[in-house]
Amino acid sequence: MTDARIDLLARRLRDRVGAAHVLTDPAQLRTYACDGLATVRVQPAVAVLAADRDAVVTTVRLCAEAGVPFVARGSGTGLSGGAVPVADGVLIVLSRLRRILAVEPDDARVEVEPGVVNLWVTREAAPHGQAYAPDPSSQQVCSIGGNVAENAGGAHCLKYGFTVNHVTGAEVVLPDGEVVHLGGTAPEHPGLDLLGAFVGSEGTLGVATRVTLRTVPAPETVRTLLLGYRTVEAAAGTVSDVIAAGIVPAAVEMMDALAIEAAEAAVRCGYPEGAAAVLVVELDGPAAEVAEQFAQVLRLAEARGAFETRVARDTAERDLIWKGRKSAFAAVGRISPAYYVQDGVIPRTRLPEILTEIGRLADGAGIRVANVFHAGDGNLHPLILFDDAVPGAEQAAEDLGFAILDLCVDAGGSITGEHGVGVEKKAKMARQFTADDLDTMHRLRCAFDPAGLANPGKLFPTPRLCGERPGVRTADDPGRDPALGEVF
């Protein structure tokens, strides 16, 4: 990529979206060099701080004309490096697209621009007795566009499902600048469910410029319980018992001793002292159902030897219980100079066994690991502690994280439950999927983005071009021109 080509594109962008919105000064661009995965930094050639939807469409069109790759960025909280820019490319910052476009409680619907913060949706819906269910721990900051791209989850996804289950429509700018409408306010639009495929595509299929979200009625009753255990096995056993009893809690979260210590140091959440593990169990729904199941959960917990069972009596107590859990990532900063968050999934029934194995790996590497996770759906978040002043410590932490992902895959799980593949885990895709599986996914990528301009270098383990398959009939497919192909 020549500088002249970028310069020309930057000039065109200034003309079309306004000079004030186009950054090329390296000092200003530094802010955008990484997302929540701070270890990977790449400065983009240009950043466009899009003021509105049309600016996004224009930017994508100009990039497509120039054959320059682009990366969308929401709030930059992603933990897999999905929003890491391309050095010779354009970063499209969406955080100014923050309008709430419609609130329609009778259709259980809120329509927003992509830069709208997750929590704002619930804020809009709350006066109508509704809520937006997906609640990532980063919900005070992360954007709906980023949630859609990552198919974000949260503690309450155990019962309510993930982002994909709550998005009914989107307006998307395809990588060639074409604007399409996927889904809508009605269910089951005739034709292929391209919306379902777009959600979770990590910015590689285009840029969402409007999103229609489904809201859910706020439950009649919510009960939150904090359980303290002497052993991790007993806590994990309770999770299995609850599920086996036919109860689907709104959330079941688990933290181990090191994570508890960190949370306590950071936010004084008052978790039981001396616990090897705590569970946060929340039930919601109609009062009679919750009362009955709550009593049952308490019995099951006691049968597993929970030494403390604390029931939140009011919203303040409930918030305090959740505060410990939701701040756990940042809290680990209190007990370690640096840390690295992993995200893997295992079949829930294998929790005790895998946790033991993680402990063994960590001891072997001489590294401390704090475990925080969505226990109800087997989604682990090992927080791997290291001292970034020690040469090689970061690498060792990363190696341990990857070894944990191998455990997840071998147990029949996944390398990511909610943070995405991004740049961080693309090599691991080949551990979870066969070459044919990946090739099939790539067909979808080529249908949306034959020139490989949208967020290149993410998600797929190896560089590849489109149009290399025999028999693809679109003769005018620009992907056939290797010069335009994706360069990883």
Add this chain to the structure above:
Amino acid sequence: MAGPPHSAPGTHAWPGAAQARPVSAAETADLLRGTRGTVLPVGAGTKTGWAAPPASCDLVLHTGGLARVTEYLPGDLVVVAEAGVPLGSLRQLLAEHGQMLALDPPEAGATLGGIVSANASGPRRLRYGTVRDLLIGVTVVLADGTVARAGGKVVKNVAGYDLGKLYTGAHGALGVVVSTTWRLHPLPPARATVTLPVDDSEHAGRCAARLARSTLTPTAAELRWDGAGAGGELAVLFESTAASVRAQARDAVTLLGGGSTGEEPPRWFGRRPEGETVLRLAYAPSALPRVLDALDALPGGPARGTASACTGVAYAAVPPGTDLAALRAALAPYDGSAVVLGGPLTGAGSAPARTAAEHWGPTGDSFPLMTRVKDRFDPERRLSPGRLLGGL
């Protein structure tokens, strides 16, 4: 190879087509690799009429031989089953463990692969969603014989593209679904049904809105609609603990201003309406009364149907000769669509078969993209050609 017994004989008869019944993914792949012609994948044949007739069919590929439940992990609430497994027999297996796959399309004998490919659902979609919410993994065989998996065996998984969504409702046009992996739910211990007569479309809309805005958690709210003048009946199903269904049924009667409570839903509950032309209507949920009005206004007599009241989906048997384009235009303000379910695959006698446009309605601005997807997955257009929206 002999075909399986069909519950709806003749619905996928295609003159002169060869028949095959592979018993594994590998055999399915060999079959596709070893032939060149067009292929029509078929399960039990209960919903073959849900897509437009194929442009051609050299081979009918019956999935009934893919009949194994390959993995069942009750503790993880996950099951893996091949495409030809009938939902009914899977349901029995799961019930022995107090669990269920929360999909309840009524077509008797329907296979998992067919349910995925036709995106069939029933009343409980209100609470549990549809195939896209429950299918967590899938294996397909592409037109060139590639066997590809997407998703996995854990509910929470965002590794790679979620191709399961793409194959849902694709009627086999992107690949032959050979295996499916599902998220399961516990079987609720008790049930109660509140039924009440509904006078007119406004009344129906009011009841649906009240339910949707309440904190009640019905698993289904089905409306039977007999047309203007005749009105209909609403059946609200609660499935939970015994105490909860009792309390919720009581609250529902208060909320809806009447109704009687029993255990089982009425006989019509969950059945599709019967008639020559049956439609699946979808619309923004709050538009229910307007949709009922549009059905009542059809020339040629009242349409009868059922609606999954709070979800924006209804099924209607419309009078012969109904102008579908006009009905679709009436639904357009509510983001509506009307898709034909049923009908023969080939034209009877000299009558032409239904066109894709008649079947599905108009295409939107994403149609060129759908075409590109089809061309990437099935470049020679061998699989279910012509059956999708826009004749893809």
